[in-house]
Amino acid sequence: GAGWGCDGTDVLRRFDPDVVVMPEHEGFDLRNASALCSDALGNIWFAIDQRVLRHECTFGDADSLVILQLPVGGATITALHVDDAGTLWAGTMGGGVFAYRPDGSTQRWTEHDGLVNDNVLAIAHDAQGVVLGTLAGIGRIDRAGTPSIPAAGTPAFIYDAVLDRRGRACYATDGDGVLRLDPDGWLRSITDPLRTLRTFYSLTVDERGSIWACGPGTGFCVLGDTMLTSYSAGVPPLDGEVFALESHQGHVLAFGERGVAVF
Numbered sequence: 001g002a003g004w005g006c007d008g009t010d011v012l013r014r015f016d017p018d019v020v021v022m023p024e025h026e027g028f029d030l031r032n033a034s035a036l037c038s039d040a041l042g043n044i045w046f047a048i049d050q051r052v053l054r055h056e057c058t059f060g061d062a063d064s065l066v067i068l069q070l071p072v073g074g075a076t077i078t079a080l081h082v083d084d085a086g087t088l089w090a091g092t093m094g095g096g097v098f099a100y101r102p103d104g105s106t107q108r109w110t111e112h113d114g115l116v117n118d119n120v121l122a123i124a125h126d127a128q129g130v131v132l133g134t135l136a137g138i139g140r141i142d143r144a145g146t147p148s149i150p151a152a153g154t155p156a157f158i159y160d161a162v163l164d165r166r167g168r169a170c171y172a173t174d175g176d177g178v179l180r181l182d183p184d185g186w187l188r189s190i191t192d193p194l195r196t197l198r199t200f201y202s203l204t205v206d207e208r209g210s211i212w213a214c215g216p217g218t219g220f221c222v223l224g225d226t227m228l229t230s231y232s233a234g235v236p237p238l239d240g241e242v243f244a245l246e247s248h249q250g251h252v253l254a255f256g257e258r259g260v261a262v263f
Contacts, residue, residue, distance in 0.1 A: 011236070011259070026065050028053065035090075039082035047077035052090060052100075070098050070106065081123035081130070089130055091120025097132065097141070107145065114147040115139060122161040124169065131169045133158030138171055138181065151187045154179065159201045165209040170223070172200035178213050178223060190228055197221065197230060202245035206252060214238075214245045214254050220263045237261050 003015040023031050028048060036046035042057045052068040068088075070077070075095030082088050088100040096110035096118045109115045115132075122133030129142035137154035138161070141147045157174035164170060164180075171179040175198050177191035191197055200215035211223040219233030232238050237258030244255040252263045 020059060022059065025059070028065065035077050035080045037080040037082060039086070040084070045080050045082065045088060047080060047090070050077070052077065052080065052088065068100060070100065071108070072098065078121050079123045081125065083125035083130065089123045091123050091132065093119050096120065097123070109141060109147050116147070116149045121159055124161045124163050126163050126167055131161050131163070133161040133171050138169070151181055151185065154187065160203045162203045162205055162211060164205065164211055170203060170211055172203050172213055172215070174199050178203070178228065190223055190226065192230055193227055197228070201243055204245045204247045204252065206247040207250065212245060212247065212252050214242045216241050220252055220254065231263060232261070
């Protein structure tokens with residue numbers, strides 16, 4: 001049921017009937033979304049301007065948007081994450097991080113409260129709380145709401161963060177490969193054997209627990225214990241900028257300026 005098309009270039013396009021493209025919904029311009037995530041209840045959360053909107057993963061006639069207004073001031077929301085307790089975490093560019101709990105209460109942390117940095121680009125959670133990727137390294141907020149810096153001297157730019165099945169936090173960095181923080185506090189930088197692939201924008205965990213990374217020109221990279229292996233580097237559309245990575249039903253998808261690639 002999929003359609004195939006060409007546009008006079010070397011790119012062949014496939015139009016999947018299961019993919020819905022929605023530039024607008026209920027009067028909101030969805031092309032300006034700055035962050036998104038999903039939760040365990042089948043909802044999509046996405047940020048537009050200073051608001052966070054929630055919608056069911058389906059887009060039927062009975063489904064509607066729920067609007068959450070966070071007191072972020074003029075800051076842009078750059079990261080969203082829902083933990084296992086149902087708390088929505090929102091990281092901002094310049095405004096710190098917010099927690100919106102199921103009971104409707106909101107809490108905010110900034111550098112004045114001990115947050116490592118007010119520019120938060122990535123959030124993930126484990127049994128102890130949430131881990132943060134910021135423009136000044138990595139941070140953490142525990143279940144009691146206490147911020148900390150688990151490893152001093154980390155690279156400045158952290159673009160993404162995920163947890164592996166052993167509870168180790170992994171971070172995509174600008175120039176230092178993928179950092180993995182072991183439970184004993186040891187911080188390891190993982191790159192390819194020649195150490196040529198060093199900048200990564202996005203991470204994802206597949207169904208088997210493997211961690212994948214992507215960045216500009218890196219291709220699909222799977223992390224081993226001490227190094228990573230790259231596939232399809234330099235192959236269109238992975239030869240351009242690649243901004244986001246996700247795993248789905250045995251595939252890894254990379255989203256970039258030249259389209260979507262599936263491995």
